[in-house]
Amino acid sequence: MTDPRQLRRLREDWEDLARLDPLWAILSDSRHRHGGWELDDFLRTGDVEIAGLMRLAESFGLPQRRDRALDFGCGVGRLTRALTAYFGECVGVDISTRMLESARAMNADRANCVFIHNARGDLGVFDDRSFDLVYTNIVLQHLPDRATASRYITEFVRILQPRGLLVFQIPDKIPPRRALQPRQRLFHLLRRTGIASNQLYRRLGLHPIRMIDLPEDEAIDVVASAGGTILEVQAMTLGSTGIENRTYFVTRSDAT
Numbered sequence: 722m723t724d725p726r727q728l729r730r731l732r733e734d735w736e737d738l739a740r741l742d743p744l745w746a747i748l749s750d751s752r753h754r755h756g757g758w759e760l761d762d763f764l765r766t767g768d769v770e771i772a773g774l775m776r777l778a779e780s781f782g783l784p785q786r787r788d789r790a791l792d793f794g795c796g797v798g799r800l801t802r803a804l805t806a807y808f809g810e811c812v813g814v815d816i817s818t819r820m821l822e823s824a825r826a827m828n829a830d831r832a833n834c835v836f837i838h839n840a841r842g843d844l845g846v847f848d849d850r851s852f853d854l855v856y857t858n859i860v861l862q863h864l865p866d867r868a869t870a871s872r873y874i875t876e877f878v879r880i881l882q883p884r885g886l887l888v889f890q891i892p893d894k895i896p897p898r899r900a901l902q903p904r905q906r907l908f909h910l911l912r913r914t915g916i917a918s919n920q921l922y923r924r925l926g927l928h929p930i931r932m933i934d935l936p937e938d939e940a941i942d943v944v945a946s947a948g949g950t951i952l953e954v955q956a957m958t959l960g961s962t963g964i965e966n967r968t969y970f971v972t973r974s975d976a977t
Contacts, residue, residue, distance in 0.1 A: 723842030723872060727865035730909075732816045732840050734929035737918045739819035746930065747796040747859075755923070760827075764799060771803035774856065778886055781952055783972055784853040785884035791852045793844075793873070793889075794860030798824035798834060805831045808854065814839045814846075842869060844876040853885045858968075861891040862932050870935050871943045878947035878973065887949065887971040892934040893956070896963040905931050937967055950974045 738746035744758035748766060778784065788809045792801040795813025797820055804811040813836045815821050821836045828834045839846055855877045861870045870891060877887050908927040912918060921927040935943075937954065944951055955968040 723865065723869045725842075727869070728816070728840060728842055731863075731865055734931075735815075735817035736819050737922075737929060739817045739823065741919055741922050743797055743820060743823060746928075747799060749930070764802065764827075767799035767803040768806075770858070771800060771807070774888060775807055777970070778854070778888075781886065781970065781972075783884060783886040783952075784882065786853045786882065789852050790854040790856065791847075791880070793855065793857035793877070794863075795824060795836065796820045798828045798836065800856065800858070801834050801836070802828050802831055804854070804856070805833050809833060810835060812837060812852075814844075816840050842872055844873070844880055847880045849879055850882050850885075851880050853882050855881055855885070855887045855889075857888075858890045861889060862934070863930060864933060865931070867933060867935050867939070870933065871939070874940065874943045875947040878944065878949040878971065881949075881971075881973055883973050883975060885972060888968065889971070890966065890968045891940065892932070892964050893937045893940075893967045894965040895932060895934045899932070899962060899964060900934075902931060905929055932964075934964075940967065940969060944969065944971055945974075948974050 742755060744763050745754050748763065787807055790804045790808040790811045792804060792811065792813045795801045795815045798813050801811045801813035801824065810833050813824055813834065816839065818838055821838055824836045837846060861873065864870045874889060877889060881887050904927050908921050908929045911921055941951060949971045952970040952972060957966045959966050
């Protein structure tokens with residue numbers, strides 16, 4: 722069970738980020754910090770990402786149906802919007818109410834986009850076997866701990882339709898020098914003293930974005946215990962960071 726205090730702090734962090742610099746918080750490219758993203762360019766990255774995802778999905782012959790897709794950790798709906806070209810209904814879920822307000826405004830022209838707030842440590846808001854595609858990228862790594870990430874992965878398998886496709890990303894290993902995360906730690910320390918978050922972000926260059934990892938063998942065990950079958954694991958080292966990334970392609974075991 723995830724500590725409610727950790728989820729509350731996570732929500733506070735992302736409400737802060739939604740107010741300070743939402744597009745950078747979602748795609749943290751240093752060139753686009755402090756409002757540097759042009760909205761059209763930002764949304765275009767979602768179109769490219771989802772087009773690539775769907776090409777890979779076709780190589781697995783999954784999902785069998787394209788009625789409903791879930792974008793977990795949707796932020797302002799960059800990927801939810803892109804998924805509307807492929808699925809009948811696209812649901813974005815996020816912990817930040819401010820992010821969701823922006824998502825609804827940005828995607829008002831997409832009738833098949835639905836945005837839902839979820840601040841729980843599970844996805845009990847959704848029924849079993851209710852999505853043909855479950856997708857999450859650059860999200861699980863920002864959760865409080867491995868146990869919380871594992872819980873959500875279990876939930877992803879639960880809500881996946883037979884012959885559906887789950888795709889989730891999380892680092893396998895973060896180098897010790899990166900794992901210390903001094904900017905994030907100092908942000909929280911100074912925030913507790915009463916210093917405003919915009920001062921910490923804009924003047925000191927601090928932010929509350931944390932990063933966790935989940936070793937590949939643990940992720941595989943979580944999927945198997947939840948009743949999932951891993952179709953493929955894609956490994957990639959992220960540039961000079963030394964972060965070893967993993968993307969998992971999963972279906973339900975009762976569908977293979």
